[in-house]
Amino acid sequence: MSAESWVLIWESLLETIYMVAVSGAISALVGIPLGVLVHITRPDQILARPVLHRVLGVVVNAARSVPFIILMVAIIPLTRLLAGTSIGTTAAIVPLSIASIPFVARIAEGALNEVPGGLIEAAEAMGATPFQIITRVLLPEALPGLIHGMTLTLVTLVSYSAMAGAIGGGGLGDLGIRYGYQRFDPVIMLATVVVLVVVVQLIQSAGEKLQARCEHK
Structure with a gap:
């Protein structure tokens, strides 16, 4: 590959890391407290509120049931309102965060x-x-499970960020579509796939090591 291709891959990788890191942080900050709230409002828990528990459960399940590609298109007005645009890496963070928050909430509740x-x-x-x-x-005892869940969330966000490239979200997915598919460049396509696999493996490995350390403690 040419030097220009490597520059494109590097810039796209940084965009993917940016999207995944920010949306992952937002999903943890919102999703974990939401999962805690769903858990403690169960009828047999410390702040039992059966009606609130059912309402939260319906909302979380409804949000999880919407396919990500449809969610991205459906909330374009909200994305434009929050990010000032519906195209680019910053704009992609909005649907990525909204899609991952209910996912994290259910993982936190399970832990x-x-x-x-x-x-x-x-x-x-x-x-x-x-x-x-x-x-x-609750939180200290559930920490290994929460780490495992956030690892799964980050891996899922990597794949979601690649899908965001389909509507101009930037990152490796956008690179693979614009250069690998639309310009019929199999080398760029293969390089994009390899980099995505490496990123996922690094996230999974780091998450497993951190989880093992917490379980040991």
Whole structure:
């Protein structure tokens, strides 16, 4: 490949990392608290609110059921409102975040469901407040599961970011479509696929190592 091709790949890789990192951070900041709220409002939990739990469950499930490619097109007005444009890497962060927040919420809820009920009962017996139970019992005990879930989320965001290239979202997906497909350049297409595979493997490996360290502790 020419030097220009390598420059294009490098710039597209940085765009993909930017999209995945920012949308991943937003999904964690919103999705994990949302998952905690869904968990603690269950009928048998510390802040039981059955009606609220059902409403949150319906909202999360509805958001998860929309295919990403349709979601990107459906929220173009919102993307334009928040990002000032509907094209480019910054604009792609909006649908990426919205798509991943309910995914993270369900993962967080699942991780919290694995925390033994005896720990919560012991904390309540010692007079711990709901906030203390959440921050000192639930989240620390569920940390390995949360790390595993965020690793899956980041891997999913890599594939979503590639799909965002279909509507001008930038990144490796956009490079593969514009140069590999539309300009019939199989070398660029192959290089794009290889780089995406490497990125996913690095994320998966880092996530597994971090999860193993937390489980050991």
